[in-house]
Amino acid sequence: MVHSGHHFVAIFGGAVAGSEAAHQLASRGFRVIVFDQNVLPYGKIEDGLPKWHDKLRDKEEQRINEKLSHPNVRFVPLATLGSKVDFEDVVNNWGFSAVLLATGAWKDRPLPVDGVDEYINQGLYYQNPLMYWFNHYHEPNYQGAHFEIKDEAIVIGGGLASLDVVKLLMIENVQKALRDKGHEVDMFTLDRGINKVLDNLGYTLQDLGLKGCTLFYRRRDIDMPLSPLPTDTPEQLEKAQMVRKKIMENFLKKYLFHFEPCWAPVEKVVDGDQLTGVVFQKTKIESGKVVSVPGQQKEFKSSLVISSIGSLPEKIPGIPSKGATFEIEENNCCKLVGFDHVFALGNAVTGRGNIKESMQHGKETALDIMDHHLQWQEEDYENWLRGSEDSVKEQISGIADQIARKQFISPEVIQRILDKTEAMQQDVGYPGDFSEWVKMKLPVRLEQMLEDAKE
Numbered sequence: 001m002v003h004s005g006h007h008f009v010a011i012f013g014g015a016v017a018g019s020e021a022a023h024q025l026a027s028r029g030f031r032v033i034v035f036d037q038n039v040l041p042y043g044k045i046e047d048g049l050p051k052w053h054d055k056l057r058d059k060e061e062q063r064i065n066e067k068l069s070h071p072n073v074r075f076v077p078l079a080t081l082g083s084k085v086d087f088e089d090v091v092n093n094w095g096f097s098a099v100l101l102a103t104g105a106w107k108d109r110p111l112p113v114d115g116v117d118e119y120i121n122q123g124l125y126y127q128n129p130l131m132y133w134f135n136h137y138h139e140p141n142y143q144g145a146h147f148e149i150k151d152e153a154i155v156i157g158g159g160l161a162s163l164d165v166v167k168l169l170m171i172e173n174v175q176k177a178l179r180d181k182g183h184e185v186d187m188f189t190l191d192r193g194i195n196k197v198l199d200n201l202g203y204t205l206q207d208l209g210l211k212g213c214t215l216f217y218r219r220r221d222i223d224m225p226l227s228p229l230p231t232d233t234p235e236q237l238e239k240a241q242m243v244r245k246k247i248m249e250n251f252l253k254k255y256l257f258h259f260e261p262c263w264a265p266v267e268k269v270v271d272g273d274q275l276t277g278v279v280f281q282k283t284k285i286e287s288g289k290v291v292s293v294p295g296q297q298k299e300f301k302s303s304l305v306i307s308s309i310g311s312l313p314e315k316i317p318g319i320p321s322k323g324a325t326f327e328i329e330e331n332n333c334c335k336l337v338g339f340d341h342v343f344a345l346g347n348a349v350t351g352r353g354n355i356k357e358s359m360q361h362g363k364e365t366a367l368d369i370m371d372h373h374l375q376w377q378e379e380d381y382e383n384w385l386r387g388s389e390d391s392v393k394e395q396i397s398g399i400a401d402q403i404a405r406k407q408f409i410s411p412e413v414i415q416r417i418l419d420k421t422e423a424m425q426q427d428v429g430y431p432g433d434f435s436e437w438v439k440m441k442l443p444v445r446l447e448q449m450l451e452d453a454k455e
């Protein structure tokens, strides 16, 4: 019989992947400590999923709350692995049976243009901090960085997140321009279709003095990774391409931005200390690959360039990495190379591959659903999240078996871990009860503020 209560597991990151792992292990009787760098363990749900998805956010956060409320799980907020908690210390000295990394992917993939990062906040923004600001700036006590949104921005991307960025820009600009004309329209109304709002008020974008932003993509609309449809046969591919084209047409119609397909960024355009544009290389798609069209480069000017080309795991001192992700052993539950009890979960390592896999096998999204942008996007996000959970579930059963085979840890070590984590909790004012902490710390929601303003 396995005495799993004699094993203690540390999980870093408590969001979709970390909370699922905690829940799985706690249900098997293991003791678990979840450390998160933030006050609340909601990761991409809170800071990456745009705030117009308020219902999906609340639902997903509730799932995380339930998982972390298991009596075998203890939560430690504001405990960043790599700074507040040292990786080598936790792995070598704390005495955990296993350490799991579920820290996600928070570093923006660098824009592949030489020297362009010198212009961050001087004409260049990256998607992750921009979305963080957008999700939180309405909070009365917001103290993070501020972002200045301008018209005619260049957005470089092509995936779902880059469409969120163009929407954010259009919503912000239109809302401000309408306010200048004396119309107060909230973000949720604009989310349902900027075209409708303007039609109802009898304006065009031009009347508001706006031109709209432009999304630049190295491929075509029919190549966008926008719908989880299978593409194994030529017929399936054709159908998926038709759906993608339709999604994009809908999106352009509703949010009034521009789309420039088949351009890859190659060079920066600068003026003094400001980025003022980007030189793009014309591309074409040949047998599914992006190929440059020789002699066709063009300069596009803009005082705001936003890069939205994906996210990578942040490097953490002491953790071996290979290329952009943590270095893991092949075929062994994502065990970190060089360690016998450290495993990486979710987007921190497998992310894309596994998630894609489970999306491929997911339910086929019907064409008519595509007519309702809101639905397809919520559904896509939900698919992603369930895919993440499923891959963690699969991984955990292998990891749990490996942990169960390890020596029990002594009562003294268990007590030491409990004492240390309690001290960390007290340090940050954590009351010891997860749901109480959530009540204390959940940010003020925009929908609540709008509701209160009505009364």
Ligand SMILES: Cc1cc2nc3c(=O)[nH]c(=O)nc-3n(C[C@H](O)[C@H](O)[C@H](O)COP(=O)(O)OP(=O)(O)OC[C@H]3O[C@@H](n4cnc5c(N)ncnc54)[C@H](O)[C@@H]3O)c2cc1C
Pocket (backbone or CB within 6 Å): 012, 013, 014, 015, 016, 017, 018, 035, 036, 037, 038, 040, 041, 042, 043, 044, 045, 048, 049, 050, 079, 080, 081, 082, 102, 103, 104, 105, 106, 159, 161, 310, 311, 316, 345, 346, 347, 348, 351, 352, 355, 356, 381, 384, 385, 386, 388
């Ligand atoms: C807006 C959005 C975009 C998405 N884009 C993609 C995509 O492009 N590709 C894809 O495959 N999936 C994507 N997904 C799916 C999504 O990333 C996964 O399904 C899931 O949200 C990832 O969960 P996670 O727990 O692995 O990571 P996260 O939600 O990122 O959670 C990581 C947690 O770890 C914590 N943490 C991070 N670093 C540390 C540290 N050093 N110490 C302690 N704690 C730490 C964070 O605070 C956070 O709570 C997207 C989801 C959303 C909502």
